[in-house]
Amino acid sequence: MxxxxxxxxxxxxxxxxxxxxxxxxxxxxxxxxxxxxxxxxxxxxxxxxGARSSRDLARDAKTLIVSASIAGNDTAAEAKAKADQAAAEKAAQAKAKAEAAAKAKAEAKRRAIALAHRWVMPLSGYTLTSGFGFRWGKMHPAQDLACPVGTPVHALSSGKVIFAGWSNEGYGYMVKIQYWDGTVSWMAHNSRLLVSLGDRVVPGQTVSYSGSTGNSTGPHVHLEIHPGDGSAVAPRTWLAKRGVQL
Ligand SMILES: [Zn+2]
Structure with a gap:
């Protein structure tokens, strides 16, 4: 050419x-x-x-796909972090709720125990007569509480009836209660008993009506206190330490 x-x-x-x-x-x-x-x-x-080859385009597309995958991984990681945080918050809330419930339960239990372990007056109306000590040269291991026949006699706290019946030792109709702390009370000369051996009683429960049965010179309750079911102690002193002023 x-x-x-x-x-x-x-x-x-x-x-x-x-x-x-x-x-x-x-x-x-x-x-x-x-x-x-x-x-x-x-x-x-x-x-x-100027027209780009299909190989170039494929390479570019691959780069884009790889970039998108990395971006996708980042998003998934963020989502997982958020989910983990939400789960942690939920767990913390559940824990706080459980702790509050346990605290309320413990408080309710504490109150129930305090209520069951409280000490109360044996009678609502009485006159102090013979006290704990020697009387006419003989030991009187009790506090006598003069009151009309039929006056309700109350359990001093929570406990169990370990004797309810006629005493052959001069106490007439008597109730013995062993309380939650091991202390035993004797309430003697009753006219009528409302509890039986083995009965559970609560503070203030009426266990008998007062009287003048057995060796008694007049209507009254003869109250003895035996810590640990042992020797008798002065009832007024013992009760005063438990907030009960006879
Ligand atoms: Zn007495």
Whole structure:
């Protein structure tokens, strides 16, 4: 070919209008036997190579997918962190709730025990007569409480009836109660008993009605206190230490 210039023929669809025009110019130049302008040829070639190869596109897509995956991992990690935090908060709330419930339960138990272990008066109305000590040269191990026949006699605290019946030793109808702390009370000369052996009693429960049965010179309650079911002690002193002023 004249001029020696060869421009590979390209389909019109691959060329921009400018490149197509350039091709025509080149052909014309070639036809004229003149050298083509190198920059014009380069422009035409660049235009063709401007379309990116499918391999390039695939590589770019892969990069994007990898980036998206990393971004996806980040989001999942954040979601997990949030879920973990929410679970931790929920657990903390449940723990606080359980602790509050346990505290309330312990408080209720404490109150119930305090209520069951409280000490109360044996009678609501009485007159102190013979006290604990020697009387006419003989030991009187009790506090006598004069009161009308039929006055309700109360358990001093929570306990169990260990004797309820007629005494052959001069006490008449008697009730013995062993309390929660081991102390035993004797309440003698009753006219009537309301409890039986083995009965459980609560503070203030009426266990008998007062009287003058057995060796008694008049209606009264003969009250003895035996700590640990042992020797009798002064009832007023013992009760005073427990907040009960006879
Ligand atoms: Zn007495």
């Amino acid at each position: 004249a001029g020696g210039l060869v421009i590979r023929d390209a389909g019109a669809s691959e060329l921009s209008p400018e490149a197509a025009a350039m091709k025509n110019v080149s052909n014309t130049v070639a036809g004229l036997g003149l050298a083509a302008d190198p920059s014009a040829v380069a422009a035409a070639t660049a235009n063709r190579s």
